[in-house]
Amino acid sequence: MKSKICYVTYGFLLILSLAYVFRYSDTYETMEFTYEEETKKNNNVIHSTGEKENSTKPSTENSTTKTPDEGNGTIGGENVSGNDEVTTEEPTTEEPTTEEPTTSEADNYDYYYNDGDVRIAINAVTDKENKQKYYVADVQLSSIKYFTSMFAYGKYSTKLRQGVTEMAEMTGAIFAVSGDYYSQRSNGCVIRNGVLYKNTKTSRDLLVMYENGDLDIIPYGEYPDGEELIEQGVIQAYIFGPAIVEDGKAVDEVRKTSDYIEESHPRMLIGQIDTLHYLFVAVDGRRDDAVGMDIYECGELMESLGCRVAYNLDGGGTTTMVFQGEIINVPSQGSERAISDGIGILGGGN
Numbered sequence: 001m002k003s004k005i006c007y008v009t010y011g012f013l014l015i016l017s018l019a020y021v022f023r024y025s026d027t028y029e030t031m032e033f034t035y036e037e038e039t040k041k042n043n044n045v046i047h048s049t050g051e052k053e054n055s056t057k058p059s060t061e062n063s064t065t066k067t068p069d070e071g072n073g074t075i076g077g078e079n080v081s082g083n084d085e086v087t088t089e090e091p092t093t094e095e096p097t098t099e100e101p102t103t104s105e106a107d108n109y110d111y112y113y114n115d116g117d118v119r120i121a122i123n124a125v126t127d128k129e130n131k132q133k134y135y136v137a138d139v140q141l142s143s144i145k146y147f148t149s150m151f152a153y154g155k156y157s158t159k160l161r162q163g164v165t166e167m168a169e170m171t172g173a174i175f176a177v178s179g180d181y182y183s184q185r186s187n188g189c190v191i192r193n194g195v196l197y198k199n200t201k202t203s204r205d206l207l208v209m210y211e212n213g214d215l216d217i218i219p220y221g222e223y224p225d226g227e228e229l230i231e232q233g234v235i236q237a238y239i240f241g242p243a244i245v246e247d248g249k250a251v252d253e254v255r256k257t258s259d260y261i262e263e264s265h266p267r268m269l270i271g272q273i274d275t276l277h278y279l280f281v282a283v284d285g286r287r288d289d290a291v292g293m294d295i296y297e298c299g300e301l302m303e304s305l306g307c308r309v310a311y312n313l314d315g316g317g318t319t320t321m322v323f324q325g326e327i328i329n330v331p332s333q334g335s336e337r338a339i340s341d342g343i344g345i346l347g348g349g350n
Contacts, residue, residue, distance in 0.1 A: 111323045113174060117142040117348030120175050122323060133290035135321055135329050136305065137175065137280040139345055144213040144276065146350070149192035149236055150176065150342040156190075156197045158183040161338035164320040165327060173344030176322045177280050178268050180240040181314040183340035188239030189226045192341070199226030204257070205241035207270070207311040208234045215272040215309050217243040220255065238313065242295065245271060245310035250299030264292040266319040266332045270343070271307030279307055280343075282321035282329040290330070314339070 106112040111122035119140040126133050141147060150171045152162035161183075168176035182190050182198070189206060190198035206218040211233040218224050220241070229237060242254040242261070254261060266285035272278055281301065285292020293301070295312060302310035317333040320342075327336055 111137075111328060113324070113347075115348035118146050118174070118345060120323070120345065122328065124328070128289075131289055131291045132293065133284040133287075133330075134293075134301075135282045135284075137177075137282075137321065137323075139175065139278045139280065141213070141276040141278075141345070142348070144211065144235075146346045146348070147209075147213065147236075147278075148173065148344045148346060149179065150344045151192070152338070152340050156192070157340065161340060163336045163338050164342045165322050165325065165336060167342050168322050168344055169325065171344050172346055172350055173322075174324055174347045175280075175345040176320075176342050177270070177282065178314060178318045178320040178337075178339055179341035179343050180238040181318055181339050181341065182239060184314075185239065189224060189229065189237045190239065191226060191229060191234055191237035194230070194235045196226045196230055202239055204239055205243045205311070207236075207238045207241070207243070209236035211235055213276045215270075215278075215311070217246055217309060217311065219243070238311070240314050241312055243310070244269070244295060244299035244312055245302045245307045248303065248308045250296070250303040252296075252299075254295055260316075261295045264294055264297075265316050266292050267298050267315040268313040268319045268321075269298055269302055269310060270313055271302045271305070271310030273306045273308065279305055279310070280321065281305070282319055283315070284330050284332070285315075285319075286332040287330070313343075 105114075105121075109121045110124050111120070113120040120137060122135060122137045124133070124135050148171060150164075150167040150173065151157070152160040152167060154170060164176050164178050167173075182188065187200045188198060188202040188204065189200070190196075191208075201223040203220050205220050206224065208216050208218060208229060210216070226237070242251070242257075244251055244254075256262070264285060267281070267283040269281040269283070270278065271281075279302065281298075283293050283298070284290035298312060299310065317331060317337050318339055319329060320327060320331055320336045321329045331337065
């Protein structure tokens with residue numbers, strides 16, 4: 001009897017144990033399901049903006065950025081499409097480079113002009129040992145049209161007088177010198193800019209210029225006819241003299257027409273080195289520091305400067321050299337002398 005009661009009791013306890021297990025097993029599954037649902041909800045929180053919260057940070061590994069896909073744009077002044085990549089570069093700092101300063105040709109001269117057709121280079125020379133001061137103007141032209149003779153007030157006359165500075169201004173010359181002062185002599189051949197103005201015999205050397213710009217000397221005593229010279233192509237004829245360089249050599253003997261030849265005085269000299277290449281020299285004089293030159297010294301100077309032919313124009317108080325409106329020599333009488341004529345160099349484009 002007792003053993004039956006034990007079996008019944010064990011059986012009842014077994015049933016209770018199984019019932020307990022089944023009950024709490026369902027509860028565990030329900031709890032697991034509920035946890036998973038809550039996790040999904042937390043990963044998909046909806047904010048008031050209507051957007052999902054994104055917890056992923058943008059990558060900073062690459063500095064290359066893309067432009068938006070919509071349309072094209074401009075970057076740094078260059079057109080780019082929406083698919084182009086724009087790389088941002090760090091600014092670079094370049095070290096400044098230093099260049100050696102260059103010396104222009106103009107730095108070698110006291111006065112200088114060059115427009116491509118006309119080149120004028122002038123130096124003032126001081127020779128203290130020999131008490132000389134002179135101004136050397138090297139003139140090169142692309143055409144003889146830039147060489148011109150000037151008259152006082154623009155007219156050929158034996159009475160009109162004008163300073164070289166004013167003549168140059170009226171003519172438009174950027175460089176000018178005093179001429180042969182033709183109005184002081186009643187004889188001689190005067191041809192200026194292709195026109196014959198005077199046609200008489202002379203006892204002086206005559207300087208002529210041909211159409212190609214070449215200078216030549218017609219010695220005194222040959223008495224050329226002006227009409228013939230025009231036919232031969234002479235466009236300028238100056239009468240003062242004497243010739244001081246011929247065939248590249250200084251003239252060692254000139255006819256003495258006055259004491260002026262052998263005395264030291266201010267001088268105005270013209271010479272030719274090569275085709276359309278001329279030399280003008282103004283010699284100061286009648287001062288303690290600049291005594292002037294005699295004719296033979298002038299010839300030696302022009303030969304040393306490379307002239308193949310050179311000629312003495314009117315000097316003394318007439319001697320004047322003008323560059324861009326400025327008198328650059330020192331006239332012996334303190335100011336420029338009003339004279340009948342001069343020689344001018346026009347600038348390119350005239």
